[in-house]
Amino acid sequence: MVAEAPVVTHGSPSGGGPRGRGLSRPGARLRWWSERVIEAGLLLAALSSIGITIAILYVLVSESVAFFRVVSIVDFLTDTMWMPLFDDARFGILPLLAGTLLSSGVGLAVAVPIGLTSALYLSEFAAPRTREIIKPFLEMLAGVPTVVYGYFALLFVTPLLQRWLFPDLPGFNILSPGLVIGIMIIPYVSSVSEDAMRAVPMELREAAFAMGATRVEVAVRVVLPAALSGVAAAFALGMSRAVGETMVVAIAAGQQPNLTLDPREPAATITAYIVQVALGDLPHGSIGYLSIFAAGLTLMLMTLVFNVAAWLLRRRFREAY
Amino acid sequence: MGDLKAEAIGLDFHYGEFQALHAIDLPIHENAVTALIGPSGCGKSTFLRCCNRMHDLYDGSRYGGEVKLYPDGVNIVGDDVDPIEMRMRIGMVFQKPNPFPKSIYDNVAFGLRTRGGLARSEIADAVEPALKSAALWDEVKDRLQESAWKLSGGQQQRLCIARALATGPELLLLDEPTSALDPIATAGIEELILALRKRITIVIVTHNMQQATRISDWTAFFYLGRLVEFGATKQLFVKPEKAETEAYLTGRFG
Amino acid sequence: MSQAVPTPDLVALRRGIRRRVLFDKLFSLFGWACLAVGLLTLAALLVDLAVDGLPHLRWDFFTSFPSRKAERAGILSAWVGTVAVMIVTGMAAIPLGVAAAVYLEEYGSRNWVNDIIEISVTNLAGVPSIVFGLLALGFFIYAMDLGRSVLTGGLTLAILVLPIVIVATREALRAVPFGVREAAFALGATKWQTVWHHVLPYSLGGVATGVIIALARAIGETAPLITIGALTYIAFLPTSPIQSQPPFVSFQWTDDPFTVLPIQMFNWISRPGDDFQGNAAAAGLVLLVMTLMMNGGAIWLRYRLRKRIRW
Numbered sequence: 001m002v003a004e005a006p007v008v009t010h011g012s013p014s015g016g017g018p019r020g021r022g023l024s025r026p027g028a029r030l031r032w033w034s035e036r037v038i039e040a041g042l043l044l045a046a047l048s049s050i051g052i053t054i055a056i057l058y059v060l061v062s063e064s065v066a067f068f069r070v071v072s073i074v075d076f077l078t079d080t081m082w083m084p085l086f087d088d089a090r091f092g093i094l095p096l097l098a099g100t101l102l103s104s105g106v107g108l109a110v111a112v113p114i115g116l117t118s119a120l121y122l123s124e125f126a127a128p129r130t131r132e133i134i135k136p137f138l139e140m141l142a143g144v145p146t147v148v149y150g151y152f153a154l155l156f157v158t159p160l161l162q163r164w165l166f167p168d169l170p171g172f173n174i175l176s177p178g179l180v181i182g183i184m185i186i187p188y189v190s191s192v193s194e195d196a197m198r199a200v201p202m203e204l205r206e207a208a209f210a211m212g213a214t215r216v217e218v219a220v221r222v223v224l225p226a227a228l229s230g231v232a233a234a235f236a237l238g239m240s241r242a243v244g245e246t247m248v249v250a251i252a253a254g255q256q257p258n259l260t261l262d263p264r265e266p267a268a269t270i271t272a273y274i275v276q277v278a279l280g281d282l283p284h285g286s287i288g289y290l291s292i293f294a295a296g297l298t299l300m301l302m303t304l305v306f307n308v309a310a311w312l313l314r315r316r317f318r319e320a321y
Numbered sequence: 322m323g324d325l326k327a328e329a330i331g332l333d334f335h336y337g338e339f340q341a342l343h344a345i346d347l348p349i350h351e352n353a354v355t356a357l358i359g360p361s362g363c364g365k366s367t368f369l370r371c372c373n374r375m376h377d378l379y380d381g382s383r384y385g386g387e388v389k390l391y392p393d394g395v396n397i398v399g400d401d402v403d404p405i406e407m408r409m410r411i412g413m414v415f416q417k418p419n420p421f422p423k424s425i426y427d428n429v430a431f432g433l434r435t436r437g438g439l440a441r442s443e444i445a446d447a448v449e450p451a452l453k454s455a456a457l458w459d460e461v462k463d464r465l466q467e468s469a470w471k472l473s474g475g476q477q478q479r480l481c482i483a484r485a486l487a488t489g490p491e492l493l494l495l496d497e498p499t500s501a502l503d504p505i506a507t508a509g510i511e512e513l514i515l516a517l518r519k520r521i522t523i524v525i526v527t528h529n530m531q532q533a534t535r536i537s538d539w540t541a542f543f544y545l546g547r548l549v550e551f552g553a554t555k556q557l558f559v560k561p562e563k564a565e566t567e568a569y570l571t572g573r574f575g
Numbered sequence: 576m577s578q579a580v581p582t583p584d585l586v587a588l589r590r591g592i593r594r595r596v597l598f599d600k601l602f603s604l605f606g607w608a609c610l611a612v613g614l615l616t617l618a619a620l621l622v623d624l625a626v627d628g629l630p631h632l633r634w635d636f637f638t639s640f641p642s643r644k645a646e647r648a649g650i651l652s653a654w655v656g657t658v659a660v661m662i663v664t665g666m667a668a669i670p671l672g673v674a675a676a677v678y679l680e681e682y683g684s685r686n687w688v689n690d691i692i693e694i695s696v697t698n699l700a701g702v703p704s705i706v707f708g709l710l711a712l713g714f715f716i717y718a719m720d721l722g723r724s725v726l727t728g729g730l731t732l733a734i735l736v737l738p739i740v741i742v743a744t745r746e747a748l749r750a751v752p753f754g755v756r757e758a759a760f761a762l763g764a765t766k767w768q769t770v771w772h773h774v775l776p777y778s779l780g781g782v783a784t785g786v787i788i789a790l791a792r793a794i795g796e797t798a799p800l801i802t803i804g805a806l807t808y809i810a811f812l813p814t815s816p817i818q819s820q821p822p823f824v825s826f827q828w829t830d831d832p833f834t835v836l837p838i839q840m841f842n843w844i845s846r847p848g849d850d851f852q853g854n855a856a857a858a859g860l861v862l863l864v865m866t867l868m869m870n871g872g873a874i875w876l877r878y879r880l881r882k883r884i885r886w
Contacts, residue, residue, distance in 0.1 A: 031765060038767045039682055045674030046683070046692050049741070052734050053695040056706060059713035114609045121606025127380075134610060136874045141613050143788075143870040144620065145795025147837040148859045151844055155852060156623045183616045203419040207481070209378055211432045211488070212409030212592075214599040221431070226422045237701070244703025246798035247837075251844055271705050271798065278708070278802045284717055292802075296709040300702065307701035320422075393585070405592050406585075437591050 060300060063293030070287055076294065082257035082273070084288050091291055093298055095257040099267035100302075103178040103249050104242035106263050110182025111238050115189030116231065122190070123197040124219040135191075142187040150251030153180040158252060172254030172266035180252070181242050189238040196230020197223050199321050230317035236310035240303045246271035270299045325391055326351035326522040327372070327492060332398065333385030334364075334371055341367045344386065345548045347541055349492070351391075354514060354523045356537035356554065358530060360569065363543040365526045369494050372397060372524065373413045374404035390491065409436070412485030413494040417501045418477035420469035420484070425461050428469045428480055432488035447487055454520075455483035456513050475506025479513060486521075493517070495525040499532065511536050530570065534558055542566045624863060628856030636857060640810040641839065646850065650858050652809045653839035656725070657794060659813050659828060660835055663729020664736065664793050669786055671733070672740025673775075679741070680748040681770050700738035707735045708802025716803060723804045725813060726829040731799050736789035743785020747778035780880040784873045791869035795862060797837040809834040836862045 068076070071091045079092025118138065122131050158176040162169045169175070200223050208218045224231065246269075254266030255276045268276070274292045282288040327349040334342035342364050349355050357365035367376075374397065376382035384398035390410070397407050409432070420428050429448045433439055448465075452458040457479045461472070469480055478498055485493060495514070499507040514523060514536050527533050533540055533554065540554040542565075550557060550566045561567045639649025675692075683689040711731040721727045751774050759769040775782075813828035834842075836858055843855035 035765050035767055039678075042674050042678035042682055045671050046678040048671060049675060049692055049695040049699055049737065052710075052737070053698060055714055056702065056710045059710050060706070063713060114612050117606055117609040118613065121603070121610060125603050125606055134614075136871070137617065138610070138613055139874070140867060140870055141617055143791060143795075143866055144617070145797070145837055145859075145862050145866055147795070147797045147841050147844075148620070148624070148863050151840070151855055151859050152620050152623060154844065155627070156619065183613060186613045201419075203415060203417055204421060206375065206378070206415065207419040207421065207484075208431070210373055210375060210408055210413040210415075211435060211484070212405045212407075213435050214405065214595050216599045216602040217435060217595070219602075222421055240701055240703075244705065246703070246705045247841070250798075251841070271703065274705055274709070275798060275801050278712075278804060281804075293709060293713065296706055300706050303701060303703055304698075307698065310701075311697065403589070403592060405596065406589060409588065409592070435595075436588075437595070438587075 056300070060293055060297040063290050064297045066285075067287070067290035067294040070290070071294075080259050082268075084277070084291050089287065091294075093270075093295070095259040096268060096270045096273055096295065097298070098259050098261065099174065099249070099253065099257070099272070100243055100269040100299075102174050102261065102263055102267065103181060103245075103253060103269055104239060106175060106178025107181035107185060107242040107245075108235070108239055110179055111185045111189045111242075112235055114182070115186045115234070115238065116193055118186065119190040119193035119197060119231075119234075120219045120224070123194045124215055124223060138190060139187050141184060144184070146184070146245065146247040147251070149180050149184055150177070150247045150249075153177045153248050153252035166264060169264055170254075170266055172252065172256075173264050174249075174253050174267050175263040177248040177252040178263055180248050181245050184245070184248070185238045185241045188241055189234045192234035192237055193227070193231045196227040196234070196317055199230070199317070200226045201321065226320075227317070229313045229320070233310040233313035233317065236306045236313065240306035240310065243306065244271065244299060244303050246275060250275040270295045274299075324351045325349065327388060327390045327397075329368070329371075329386070329388045331386035332368070332371060332388055334367055334376070335381075335383040335385075336376075337381040341546050342371070343547045347548055347551060349522060349524060350539060351522050352519055353538040354518045354525060354536055355539040355541065356533035357524065357526045357541050357543060358528075358533050358569075359543035359549075361528070364546040365541075365543045366496055367546075368543065369413075369496050369524060369526050372492065372494055373411050374398065374407050375413070377404045409488065410490060411492045411494060412488070412490030414478070414481045414485055414496065414498050416497045418474055418481055420472070420477050420480050422468065422470060424466045425469050425472070425480060426465040429483050429487050431484060436488065451483045451487035452480075454486050454517065455479045456509070456516070457483055473506070474502050475509050478502060478506070478510060482510075482513065486517075491522070493521050493523045495523060497526050497528055500528060507532075530558075542569065544569070621863070624856050624860045626856075627853055628858075628860040631853045631857035632860065636854075641834075641842070642810075648843075648851075648854055650836060650839055650861065652812060653834050653836045653858065654861070655812050656809070656833035657835040659725045659833060660728045660732065661790060661794060663726055663829060664732040665786070665790060667730055667733035668736050668740050668789060668793075672737050672785075672789075673744050673782060675737075676741045676744035676748060677770055677775070680745050681766070681774065696738050696741050699734075700742065704735055704796055705798040705802060707731055708799030710734070711799060711803045722830065723832055724830050725833045727803055728800055728805060728833060728835070729829070731803060732793040732796055735796060735799060736793050739789040739792060740785055743788065744778070744782050747781025747785070748774060750781060751777045780876060784876045784880070787869050787873040787876070791866045791873070794835075794869070795837055795866050797841055800835060800838055801841070805832075805834060805838055836865075 076091055076093055078094070079090055080094050081090040081092050082095045083090045122134065126134070153176045157180055158169065158171060158173065161176055204222055204226055205218050208222045213221070249269045250272040253269065253272060255268045255272050256266055257273070258265055258267035260267055273295055277288060277292045325348050329345045329347040332342055332345040333340065345368060347368075357368060359365050370376055371384060372388055376384070387399070388397040389395070390397050395402060421431065426448060429451050430444050433444045433447055449458065452461065457476060460476060469477065472480060499510050502510065511532065514525065517523065518538070525537065537554045539551070540557045541551045542549045542557070544565055550561060550563045552562070557566065558570060561570060636649045637654065638651055639647060640651050641653075642648040679689065679692060683692070708731065711727060715721045715727045715730060716723065755773050755777060756769055759773045764772070809832060813831040813833060816828055840855050840858040840862060843851040843858065
């Protein structure tokens with residue numbers, strides 16, 4: 001029995017096996033096996049993320065396939081009306097896409113300048129102590145539950161805009177949730193940008209300072225160009241967040257699909273539509289039920305584009321330094 | 322040799338509690354090369370960075386005494402003197418070549434653009450002579466818009482020298498400019514320094530004593546934050562006055 | 576002390592510097608203003624919720640079920656539901672996430688399997704939360720028939736925060752110096768003994784930070800739970816886990832329908848009338864204080880760890 005102790009241990013990939021020691025003792029074999037079982041369990045846990053990814057794709061694609069058996073892809077992509085609940089239902093994604101891009105666009109218009117300037121300030125101007133104190137507060141912006149942001153957009157920001165800027169602004173509109181989304185993604189934009197800026201070697205800053213550059217000149221003319229791909233990655237990540245944001249728009253933008261480019265109008269986003277359908281009680285397998293998976297797939301593909309862009313840009317940045 | 326271009330008079334420097342330089346008195350002769358030598362940590366680079374107020378970038382640095390820059394006699398390290406002005410008037414080149422991630426042209430134009438108020442043509446007119454002075458023009462004249470990071474190490478360092486020369490500095494500080502370069506590139510830089518010596522005042526920190534004998538007119542030996550000995554290079558190397566200098570030159574420490 | 580007369584050239588130089596230094600100061604102010612936008616919004620949010628919600632925050636708000644009458648409505652079923660769902664989320668996400676991170680950091684070698692795992696973790700971290708709701712709807716509810724239960728909700732949020740746990744744990748493991756592992760191996764410990772007795776205990780603080788941040792995120796999530804149809808009127812509590820008859824413990828509660836705080840808040844926001852908005856603000860305030868305290872705790876923990884551990 002003992003003589004049959006598995007010689008293969010010498011090839012154990014983990015390197016932690018009972019190599020060359022105590023192989024002939026009965027406990028060693030048990031230990032070898034328990035090590036293998038544990039490693040297999042850990043591998044299984046790690047593989048779960050692949051499993052989840054596949055499950056997401058499978059669910060989205062299979063239900064979307066069922067959806068596209070009824071609605072042609074051409075109609076889906078070109079029809080300008082999204083009216084899923086009428087007898088004569090129409091499923092043109094364009095209005096939802098417009099709402100999504102509009103709200104994210106407003107959000108990015110807020111988050112990019114503010115997040116970028118904040119990052120430049122924290123990285124190039126602030127004393128280390130100031131940075132340590134401010135950053136956690138800034139990061140808290142990303143920790144606020146989105147449903148709370150929705151409340152804030154609907155019952156604080158919209159009335160504020162109505163009183164001071166746009167008296168005719170409807171109660172539901174894209175502008176107010178867009179602005180709030182912008183505030184929400186500031187920490188994403190600023191912390192990823194700041195990481196990129198701080199990775200710029202000190203020698204470059206010294207070179208510029210040695211020529212008599214001021215802090216802002218160093219920041220804008222040297223650090224920013226040097227960190228550009230990292231900063232662009234931050235924008236792409238922010239965009240991905242904004243596109244996928246759900247509760248703020250579902251609460252404050254109204255749920256009427258509306259093909260418009262005016263952020264002051266109410267409009268539904270892809271995410272808000274999914275929420276709206278989920279709130280109702282559509283039977284499993286109905287066209288309305290299937291439509292949220294087609295919408296979800298569209299959303300997933302959009303965020304995937306931005307995430308992959310961010311990933312490539314970040315890799316490029318890391319290769320540079 | 323001619324007049325003084327600059328002069329340290331009783332210069333002290335502190336990093337927080339630590340005193341890195343003690344009462345340095347050091348003349349810098351005009352249109353000549355002054356080499357600063359000494360073991361690492363002796364204060365030679367610290368002294369060089371005082372001349373450009375680079376220490377101001379970091380908290381806890383404090384200057385005492387004076388470094389006068391002639392002809393106007395401004396005290397470079399004076400509290401009332403603007404470090405930005407001093408850095409614009411004095412050029413510096415670092416150990417590791419550090420061109421900006423911009424085109425070759427934009428690197429050389431950086432200082433002029435920082436100055437502001439110059440027309441495009443004025444900047445363009447200054448770039449070519451700067452690159453020529455740095456003996457780089459022939460190698461890069463056809464690819465001025467290419468990224469400076471594509472150049473070799475030696476070329477990058479010559480670009481950094483061109484970048485410093487473009488603004489017509491009154492003093493050029495070189496902080497071990499060849500320590501990151503191979504022997505061939507080092508020879509190129511040394512040749513360049515010899516070509517520049519009649520036109521501009523150069524202070525160079527070097528860890529390489531042969532280099533100091535090859536390119537410098539004057540040599541200052543630093544040890545433990547003090548200036549031990551200063552003199553004409555030939556004299557200092559052949560007949561040092563201080564025992565510490567001799568010990569260092571003969572390789573007994575450092 | 577430069578009393579010498581500046582040459583005309585220097586006069587121009589100094590004028591230029593003054594202008595540029597002024598611009599530098601202005602930009603610095605602008606930087607502060609940008610930081611202030613974010614921070615002031617956070618403050619405005621807190622004040623707005625407090626003004627609207629504090630009057631409703633009486634004791635019986637925590638002990639009452641939702642009701643059609645705003646003044647009688649409370650968040651009992653919501654906070655109990657939140658606790659129940661978080662227990663499931665934590666029990667699923669923490670072991671799974673930590674195990675996956677241990678594999679990636681301590682066992683996995685650089686090969687294509689590892690690359691694919693890493694890519695999927697990165698990818699999952701960027702998937703919009705509502706997509707996890709669609710996954711749960713299609714998979715947990717219709718494929719596995721788990722129903723709109725605490726278990727479904729908890730598992731949905733668990734896979735949502737899994738990447739956060741994995742990334743934080745990996746970082747914590749990476750911070751343990753290699754010497755610790757070598758020391759354990761040198762004493763004859765197996766790989767797992769090394770990990771379990773040495774590496775994991777040393778990285779516990781970092782893991783805890785990640786777990787807190789993950790749970791804070793899960794507590795505030797609304798969209799995926801709405802997608803699985805959790806927005807219903809729940810005026811009862813899940814089955815008690817402790818029973819008077821043997822076997823005294825019951826897992827029936829994981830099978831019960833539920834509501835959670837953010838969903839209760841969303842429910843109240845979407846009702847017309849100011850009364851329920853006050854309730855929504857009060858629920859939001861509770862939610863916000865919980866998440867901010869958790870995030871603040873995680874930041875504090877991270878700060879403490881950084882100060883204490885100097886390898």
